Each structure stands twice: as C-alpha cells, then as structure tokens.
Amino acid sequence: MAHPKPPDTKEKLLNAAGEVFAEKGFRDATVAEICGRADANIAAVNYHFGGKEALYQQTWRHAFAQSIRTHPQDGGVERNAPPEERLRGRVKALVGRIVDENNRDFVIAQMEFANPTGLLAEVMESAMNPLRQKTRSLMRELLGPDATERQATHCEIFLLSMCFHPPLIQRARRRMKGIESPAVIDDLEMFTSNLITFALAGIAAVRDNARLNWDAGAGSTKAAEKAS
Amino acid sequence: MAHPKPPDTKEKLLNAAGEVFAEKGFRDATVAEICGRADANIAAVNYHFGGKEALYQQTWRHAFAQSIRTHPQDGGVERNAPPEERLRGRVKALVGRIVDENNRDFVIAQMEFANPTGLLAEVMESAMNPLRQKTRSLMRELLGPDATERQATHCEIFLLSMCFHPPLIQRARRRMKGIESPAVIDDLEMFTSNLITFALAGIAAVRDNARLNWDAGAGSTKAAEKAS
C-alpha cells in the first residue's frame, strides 16, 4: 500500500510554513515561499495538505504541540507543591515558551487575535482551553472561597496579560530596529521573578478585598456580589 | 484663491478609513471600500492624501487625537493628588479609551504590533512617548528610590499589559461570535477597580523587595543592582 520511508517533505513544509506564517501572517505568506524554504515543489502544499488553509491550521497545531513539548506547562513543579510554587512554575514555563525565539504558535495567535482569519478559532480554542482551565483552578485556589467569579476572571486575565503582552512588545521593538530598545525582558529569570512577586501580591490584595465582602472597593462602595 | 466651504470629504475619508483599517488592517483594506463608505469617488484618496499609505498614517493620527480628546489622560484627577489616585485616573482613562467601541487607534496599533507594515512606527512612537513618560515617572514615584531601573520598567509594562491585553481578548471574542463570551470586561468600573487593587499591591510588593535590596528575590538571590 506504499508507505515509502517518509521523505519528511511534509515535516519540512510544516516547519517552513511555521516560519513564514509567523513572519508575515496568513494572507501575506505565499505557498511559493513556503515551498521554497522547504526545498519542495510548488505543488507540494496542495498534494500534502490540500491547500493553503489546511496547511495553516495544521501548521499551528504542529507548532503549538512542539512548543508545549519544549516547555512543559508545570515548569517542573510537583503537583502537590503549594499553589504559589505551582503558579511560579506555570508562569516560568509560559513566559519561557513565548519568549523562545523558535516560538511560532504564539506569534501566529497574536496575529489571529489582532486580525482574525477565522481559520484558527476552533483549533486554538480546543488547544488552549485545557491550559486555561488549569490556570483558572489554580487562581481559585489562591483567591480563596470569598472571591467572586468575576474577580477570578479578572485576576486570571491580569496574570495572562503580564505573560503575553511584554513579549509581544519586545518582538515588535526588535523588528523596528530603528529604535535601540531598552529590552523589556533582558533577563528572563529576573523578569518572571518580578512578575510573580507582582502577581502574587495583586492576587492577595484582591483576595483580601473579597474577604471583606467588597467587590474590590473602588470609589463606589458596591454591595457584595458572590459568585453566580 | 478658492477655499470653498470644505465639503468635509477629507474628514469623511478619515473616518471611513478608520473604520476599514481597524476592521481589516492596512493590506486588506481597499481604497475602494473606504471611498465607498465615505460616499466619495474612488479618486478621492489620491486627490486628498496622495495615496493609500499617506492616508493610513493620517488616519491613525486622526483617530489617536480624537480618542485622546474623548478620554483625557489624567482621568479628571488633580495634578497634586496622591500618586495612587493619579494612577487610578490614568488607568480609568486608558482602559475606557481602549474599550470604547469607537476606538480605532488602539485596534490599528495592535495589528501594527502583531504584523507591522512599518508605516506607523514613527507616528506611533512620537504620539505615545509623552504618555509613556508620564506613566513612567508616576511609577517611579510609587516605587520609591530603592527600586532599580529594571524594576520600574517591569512594573510599567505589567501595568500597561493589564490595560492593553484584556480589551484585545474581549474584542477577539466578540468577533468570533461562535463562543458565548463570559465577557472579560462586563462592568468597566469593577474591572478597573480590580485592576488598580491588583496593580497597587503588585507595585508595593516590588517596592518592598527593592527596599530589602533584593532585585525581586527569586530562587536565586542576586546582589542588588541599583539604578544605572
């Protein structure tokens, strides 16, 4: 039935496609360039994947899987470690994964968020949901029982924001080489360290507010709103 | 010398261009559609702006200026108010500006960060620098004299991340209407309130670490590194 030793053209295409899509986005990437970088014929994409769109989806999946494999999500922290340590592990892993120069999936995901093609919606959702669920339950653990669902949502997005946004800015700065960059993340260890300090204190503060039954006391003192 | 009452075609073009560029990005936006939405002839862009690229730049400037005008940066807080209050004001203003459905400049800027055309690098830099300077000095005030330059940089980017990223996610969720969204920011007041609580505590924690002459004590206890 012909399963000739895979000449890994498919693999080469996935890697080349990762590069090109990450550099130019879906629309500006050309199959010609992808095939060029993969040392493959121009027809290879259609033969192996059936078209540019299918290649795009499989490329993201491939890149994400590889990226997760390289940077295990728990950051090497035991499952039964205290939540603060587990958070530290996850953040280290996440930031490390994003800052990795070989990362493709995050870069592509950013483009997709800013200017969606719609092709990755399901793929990304299904791939990222499990990760987000874990972050969420960890956050609930740290926030304690008094925090509202909304507060948990906010803290979760605050944390992820601090992991996602700085690398984005860093990449952008590098591309516009005109500006000698102060380098947002010049020492990853120190960056994540400050990030954890900042985040744990932030979470604690929100938790303390919750314990006092304020929904984060602003100028307007609103009555408590317990989880839905 | 012919200064006929301006039929504000130019203005209409800037607004239409704002819409279209924010929806599709520079490359996928067509002057045809822009002129269409502006009820102008297809040649109008070239007549008034000299080309699509020049229109893009002027559109961003226009959108940014209008956006800043609608949401004054200090959030209505007195210049001599305590720094915590001034921070609250700035964050409210910033988030309000970004979440505003009429906002174009932020959306365009995000695309530019994720997938740069290069056309807005200077424009954006010059427009946003003054704002960032103020945030920076405010941050130094809150961090006190013991914090390193790097810590100030990190805290600044943490704060901005929490302001920038959540609205981005929210917009993305809305576009992919397939998913009934938990709505990250359903109550702006409460969101900024939690954000401020979180951020002030985070800043305080980093400041306390700095006072102890640790550069944000991670596992590795590094010697203090005072500001450059």
Add this chain to the structure above:
DNA sequence: TATTATTTAAAATTTATGTTTGAATCATTC
C-alpha cells in the same frame, strides 16, 4: 515488475487594486 506515492515544471485560473486622466462640476472672487 507492477503499483502506488511522490515530485516536477509549466500552465491555467482567478482575482484585484492602486493610480491616473481628462472632462465636468462646483464655489468663490473680481
């Protein structure tokens, strides 16, 4: 060797969009 998988080069197909132009229209000025 028969059969299938894969690669190749070239052509087919499809689709577009920014820009220009020269005439027509409008508004102002003298």
Add this chain to the structure above:
DNA sequence: GAATGATTCAAACATAAATTTTAAATAATA
C-alpha cells in the same frame, strides 16, 4: 457673471500575483 481654481466623477490603466491544476516523470515498495 465670467474667470479661476478646487473638487468630483466615471472609466480605463497598469501592474501584479498567487493558488490551484495537470500531466508527465521519478522514486519506492511489494
């Protein structure tokens, strides 16, 4: 109210590219 210049218009221009298909050639297995 003619002259002048700003603005608008419809149509064509010019340039361009990029995905997909095809049919033949090659390589690899059984």
